[in-house]
C-alpha cells in the first residue's frame with residue numbers, strides 16, 4: 034500500500050522529496066516521504082502512526098552535519114522546522130528544536146542575555162546543536178544547557194535535566210538514546226545587548242573570513258583529537274591534501290578540514306574523498322581521523 038496513505042497529519046507530507054535542498058552539502062537522494070508536522074502534538078501523532086506500522090523515520094534538523102546517501106532515506110524524513118517556539122522565564126530561555134540555533138542566539142542577545150553568542154552564525158537547528166553538543170569560539174552547548182523536553186522511546190513526553198557527566202567533546206546524551214528533542218532550555222546570564230551583538234558580528238565575520246560559507250559543506254568534516262597534537266585541518270594540510278578532488282568533491286583550498294561540494298558532487302564521491310583523506314593522513318602520521326559528518330540513509334553496499 035502507498036506509504037503516504039498510511040499517514041495522516043495536519044502538517045505537510047510529500048512523496049519522493051529530494052533531500053539535496055535540505056542539507057548544507059547540497060548532496061543526497063530522495064526521502065520516500067518527507068513530513069513537516071505542524072507542532073509538537075502533530076509530531077507525536079505522526080510518530081505514533083509510524084511506530085504502530087513499523088515504518089522507519091529519520092529526524093532532520095538543519096541538515097548541516099549530514100552526508101545523505103545518493104539513494105536517499107527510506108521511510109519518513111521528519112523535518113522539525115515548525116517546532117520553532119521561543120519562551121523566556123527570567124534567565125531561562127526555551128527554544129523549539131526546529132528553530133535555527135543562530136536565531137536563538139540573536140533572540141537571546143536582543144533580550145540582553147549572555148551565553149549563546151558563540152553559536153551565532155553556525156548553521157543548524159537547536160535540536161541538532163543539542164544532539165551534536167555543537168562547539169565553537171571557546172564554548173559548547175553543554176555549558177549553557179539546562180534541560181530538554183523530549184519524546185522518549187515510548188513516545189512519552191518527558192523533561193530531561195542536564196547531567197554534566199553525560200556530555201563530552203561532541204558527545205551528548207541524545208546520541209545514545211532514541212529520543213526526539215522537542216525543545217531545549219538554556220540557562221543564560223544578564224548581559225549588555227550591544228556588547229553581545231558586537232561579539233556575535235565579530236564571530237560571523239570570522240566565519241566568513243575563514244570561508245565557512247564559500248561553498249556547500251558540512252563545516253568541519255573530521256573531529257579534532259588532542260592526542261594527535263594538531264587540529265585535523267593542520268594534519269590534512271601537512272599531508273598536502275588541500276585542493277584534492279574526487280569528482281565534484283574537494284578538500285577546500287582554504288581549510289584542510291572543510292570538504293566541499295565544488296560542483297554537483299555525489300554522496301559517493303564525498304564519501305570516497307573522506308576515506309582517502311583518512312587513509313593519507315593515517316599513512317603520514319599514524320592517526321586515524323574520525324569523521325564528524327554523519328553518513329545517513331541507504332548506504333548498503
Ligand SMILES: Cc1cc2nc3c(=O)[nH]c(=O)nc-3n(C[C@H](O)[C@H](O)[C@H](O)COP(=O)(O)OP(=O)(O)OC[C@H]3O[C@@H](n4cnc5c(N)ncnc54)[C@H](O)[C@@H]3O)c2cc1C
Pocket residue numbers: 057091092093094095096097098099113130131155156157158159160161162163164165166167168169207212213214215245246250251252253327
Ligand atoms: C558552514 C558550517 C559551519 C559549521 N560550524 C560548526 C562549528 O563551528 N561547530 C560545530 O559544532 N558544528 C559546526 N557545523 C556543523 C553543524 O552546524 C552542527 O553539527 C549542527 O549542530 C548540526 O545541526 P542540524 O540541526 O543541522 O542537525 P542535522 O545535521 O540535521 O542532524 C544532526 C543529527 O542530529 C539529529 N537531530 C537533529 N535534530 C534532532 C531532534 N530535534 N531530535 C533528535 N535528534 C535530532 C539528527 O537525526 C542527526 O542525527 C558547521 C556546519 C556548517 C555547514
